[in-house]
Amino acid sequence: MALENTAIQEKLAATFAGEVFNFQQERDIFSFEINANKNTAIILFLKNDPDLRFHFLTDLCGIHYPDNPVEKQFAIVYHMHNWYENKRIRIKAFINGKNPEIKTLSNIFLTSNWMERETYDFFGVNFIGHPQLKRILNMDEMTSFPMRKEFPLEDGGRTDKDDRFFGRTIDNC
């Protein structure tokens, strides 16, 4: 593969010293974390740099980590793809759990419009500058954000599916 991980890492480290960290090859994808405040600058750089050319935003989604410290309770995960060199990368930006917000990518990739709406819908992450940040799959009247871990899948009063009956407690399942 022509585009080496080290080349990406060096380029990013030279331009965004301290904002990009935790580089690692995770199975078949090169991944790293970024400072959430710099997300648009870094992604625009990755897209427009003549060597990196990550011109395709494959996927954008959120993850909830309720057990993390409060400033890292949500993660926004971007998967980007360079079709010229056929290289994928994964970018993670951790954001605050109390007031989750991050800048929108909708000026960079048109596709992020609905992906961000979906993430807002399920996690309540506020994408600053998004042209139409409203619910997309759930109904507009809904008040909670269902993909957060504290949101129960079904009625909490149900006892017929209690894990205790299978010799298992919440802790080891």
Next chain:
Amino acid sequence: MSELLLPPEHRYAKIIKEQLNEDGNELSILNLGPTHPATHGIFQNILLMDGERILDAEPTIGYIHRAFEKIAENRPFYQITPLTDRMNYCSSPINNMGWWMTLEKLLGVEVPKRAQYLRVIVMELARITDHLICNSILGVDTGAYTGFLYVFQFREKVYEIYEEICGARLTTNMGRIGGFERDWTPKAFELLNTFLEEFPPAWKEFENLFERNRIFIDRTVNVGPISAEKAMSYGFTGPNLRAAGVDYDVRVAHPYSSYEDFDFKIPVGKSGDTYDRFCVRNAEVWESLSIIRQALDKMPEGNEYHAEVPDYYLPPKEDVYHNMESLIYHFKIVMGEVPVPVAEIYHAVEGGNGELGFYLVTDGSRTPYRLHFRRPCFIYYQAYPEMIKGALLSDAIVILSSLNVIAGELDA
């Protein structure tokens, strides 16, 4: 009139009011959907119309949202396949296999060559049915019912093959970690061979009915075109992107399940209009048929249909009753006590509509910590309002069916 249809705070209400003041002509609102016979699924579009022309559209989706990602977080891994069936239900085996391959990547399972080839065959069959439905329904929407009636029986034949392989027809829930749940019967191969003999002449005739048909060409050429740059920015993948002239195909970019062993072309279009999308799908059906033939020719001898991974692959039921080890494995798998590494996996397959991605985050427990489906329909459907701007209402219907938007995949 419009006040009756739109709440006054809707942005179209303001546009209609201002337009009326300017030139005295009233713009109108048309609700296309949610349940409209021509949209083949539950989509709502509020169209702002000037006579027959569409000025703007506002899509509403989520009518059949079933919270698959949330359900998946509460289910053991092998119980998630039935959820993937229900995404793109026109080609569920591709979704099933994509999910198993994601798990195999997570667990480091090496699938035997023969099982990989069998998977390729069933995935290509699924692609054929997917494209067959899309193209023949596109014909129906332009007023040509005959082609649809003519080729639709072949979907039935493919479903008979599925039935022989796994017992189900539409929502297949096919395969296991490491391969298939049982070997393919001789009957399945027999049905497959009959299909390979009978289908190509019918498909040829279907093509002849449409590709040089004056009416069809008038209805589709230059209808809903999209440029390659726009398509990539909108995240298009699959036939819809290739119709715009970009030769991106996951089967070639990141070969999975031994796709690198087969020789096939990636058909591309030029203008990204409805006609090109139709032609790209037609050509892909021929390539799929060729891949199936190659896979049958190259099929390794023997009857291996799954990997030897007792930790994840259910033992035969007879052994569970008579053999202690099998009983233990059976119990552990069913109770979800199998070792799962902590990892983050992204695996993509070329679905009927484009790159179908599975982003799986595990924390070592019996269920995924987070599972996100990259659903191609959801991603490219957001380009729909832009594609129908300035088009006629009847064109909007044709564009929608040529994009092959499947409600199940759109809403997950």
